[in-house]
Structure formats: C-alpha cells, structure tokens
Amino acid sequence: MSFNIAIDGPAGAGKSTIAxxxxxxxxxxYVDTGAMYRAIALGLLRNSVAIENEAELLAALDQIEVxxxxxxxxxxVYLNGEDVSPLIRTEQVSxxxxxxSAKPQVRAKLTALxxxxxxxxxxxMDGRDIGxxxxxxxxxxxxxxxxxxxxxxxxxxxxxxKGGSYTLEEIEEDIRERDYRDMHRETAPLRQADDAVLIDxxxxxxxxxxxxxxxxxxxxxx
Ligand code: DC
Numbered sequence: 001m002s003f004n005i006a007i008d009g010p011a012g013a014g015k016s017t018i019a020x021x022x023x024x025x026x027x028x029x030y031v032d033t034g035a036m037y038r039a040i041a042l043g044l045l046r047n048s049v050a051i052e053n054e055a056e057l058l059a060a061l062d063q064i065e066v067x068x069x070x071x072x073x074x075x076x077v078y079l080n081g082e083d084v085s086p087l088i089r090t091e092q093v094s095x096x097x098x099x100x101s102a103k104p105q106v107r108a109k110l111t112a113l114x115x116x117x118x119x120x121x122x123x124x125m126d127g128r129d130i131g132x133x134x135x136x137x138x139x140x141x142x143x144x145x146x147x148x149x150x151x152x153x154x155x156x157x158x159x160x161x162k163g164g165s166y167t168l169e170e171i172e173e174d175i176r177e178r179d180y181r182d183m184h185r186e187t188a189p190l191r192q193a194d195d196a197v198l199i200d201x202x203x204x205x206x207x208x209x210x211x212x213x214x215x216x217x218x219x220x221x222x
Contacts, residue, residue, distance in 0.1 A: 002120060002122050003122045004123055004125065004135050004139055004140075005022075005028065005123070005125070005138060005141075006126075006127075006130035006131035006134070006140070006193075007127075007144055008126070008127060008128055008129065008130050008132070008144070008190065008196070009142075009145045010145055010151070010175075010182065011151070011175060011178050011179070012151030012154055012175055013144045013146045013151060014144065014206060014209065015144050017206055018144065018210055018213065019032075019124050019126040022124060022217075024073075025214055026122075026124065026214070027122070028121075029070065029117070029122065029123045029124070030123075030124050030125075031075065031114065031117055031118075031123050032077075033110065033114055033127035033128075033134075034126070034127060034128075035075065035077040035085070035088060036066050036068065036077060036114070038093055038094070039084050040061070040079075040097075040100060040101075040110075041088075041093050041096040041100045042084055042087060043063075044060060047060055051096075051100050051103060057103060057105055064109075065078075065079070065080050065081070066078065066113065068113075101128075101185075102185035102186075102187065107129075107188055114127075114130075114134050115134060125138075128188065129188035129190070131143070131192075131193035131195075132188065132191060132193045133188045139220055140216055140217060140220045141195055142197050142199055142213060143192035143196040143198050143199070144199050144201060145198070145200055145201070146200060146202040147202045148176060148179070149172070150201075152171045152175050153168065155175065156168045156171050197216055199212060199213075
C-alpha cells in the first residue's frame with residue numbers, strides 16, 4: 001500500500017520548491033504534475049495546434065506521448081521520448097499550458113498516468129486538482145496559497161535574477177489572469193478540497209512551510 005500526499009494551489013505559491021523539500025525529508029517521490037501539462041503544451045506549440053479546434057486537438061494528442069522518469073531523484077519529463085525538462089519553463093509554454101490544461105481531452109490523457117504512479121509509490125504530488133479529482137482518497141491534502149502580491153513579487157525576483165525583463169505589474173497581471181483561468185475552467189478547476197488543510201505562505205519562509213507539512217504528516221502517521 002502506498003501513501004499519498006496531495007498539494008494543490010495557485011501558480012507561484014511555492015508548491016514545487018516546498019513539495020520537493022518535504023518529499024526528500026519523507027523519502028517520498030515528488031511528482032510535479034504541472035511539468036506533465038507543460039510537456040503536452042510544448043508538443044502542441046511545436047505542431048502549431050489550434051487547440052480550440054477539437055478534431056485538430058484530438059489528432060495532435062494522439063501523437064503526443066508524455067512520460068516521467070527519475071534521474072538522481074529529480075523528475076524529468078519526456079515528450080515522445082525526448083527529455084524536455086529544460087524547455088518547459090518559458091512564458092510561452094506557461095501561457096499555452098494554462099490554456100491547454102483547461103481542455104478535458106488534455107486532462108484525460110494525464111489522469112491515468114498520475115493515478116498509476118500514486119498507486120505504486122509513496123508520492124507527494126503537486127498540481128491543481130490532485131486532492132479534488134486525481135487522488136480524492138489521499139492520506140493528506142494541503143492547499144498551499146499566498147496573496148497575489150506576494151506571489152508576483154517572488155516570481156518577479158526569480159525572473160529578474162535570470163535576466164528577465166517583465167515588470168512587477170506585468171507579472172501580477174499575468175498571475176491574476178492565470179488564477180482566473182485555473183479557477184474558472186469547467187474541467188477540474190483549482191479549488192481547495194473540503195478535507196484539505198489550508199496553508200497561506202504569504203508571511204512564511206520556505207522552511208516554515210516545509211516544517212508545517214512535516215508536522216501535518218506526522219499527525220497523520222505518514
Ligand atoms: O504548476 P505549474 O505552474 O507548472 O502549472 C502549469 C499550468 O498547468 C497551470 O496553468 C495550471 C496547469 N495545471 C493543471 O491544470 N493541473 C495540474 N495538476 C497541474 C498544472
């Protein structure tokens with residue numbers, strides 16, 4: 001039997017950094033489901049797929065194979081056998097991911113892959129619909145959020161350090177738009193599961209959030 005922890009929440013709440021650290025402490029496998037959606041989006045972009053055209057989208061999805069593997073305990077994501085992990089974090093891919101992940105045909109493609117992993121391994125899985133749709137019986141569910149201002153500031157500093165040129169206002173606007181899309185789509189919208197524990201990380205350090213997750217896992221005897 002495997003233990004499953006679900007972490008959901010909006011973009012920029014620090015989910016992946018925190019989930020990675022907590023998974024390491026717990027010796028659980030960290031599953032970044034956003035990376036899987038990003039790999040599909042990259043495939044759609046490469047083939048210039050008009051995603052609003054259902055027949056075109058379905059035909060394109062038929063030709064897209066997503067897989068994940070762990071190299072040195074790091075998740076790598078593969079698109080038709082190619083390791084695309086370094087290519088999926090651009091603004092262009094983020095934007096396409098936000099739009100294509102709203103499509104039920106895209107979500108259906110990843111549901112089985114995510115559930116299979118969770119059935120086989122102790123996982124800490126992060127995403128938007130893990131506690132609500134993918135693993136409704138997860139042993140622990142966390143909804144990790146932070147204010148839009150805090151998330152925008154974090155992302156702004158991150159991209160500025162990498163030489164990015166977006167202004168804080170542009171990033172804030174982008175986060176608001178993405179939140180709206182993630183929360184208002186028809187299929188698997190982002191929302192806190194009824195039995196999820198809410199953590200607002202606006203005024204918390206990464207270490208404090210990780211510590212809180214470890215405290216919650218020990219309460220659940222994980
Ligand atoms: O977590 P992230 O920023 O890498 O996610 C990228 C996009 O994928 C984001 O717009 C939300 C979407 N996503 C999703 O719809 N469901 C998931 N389980 C994970 C991500």
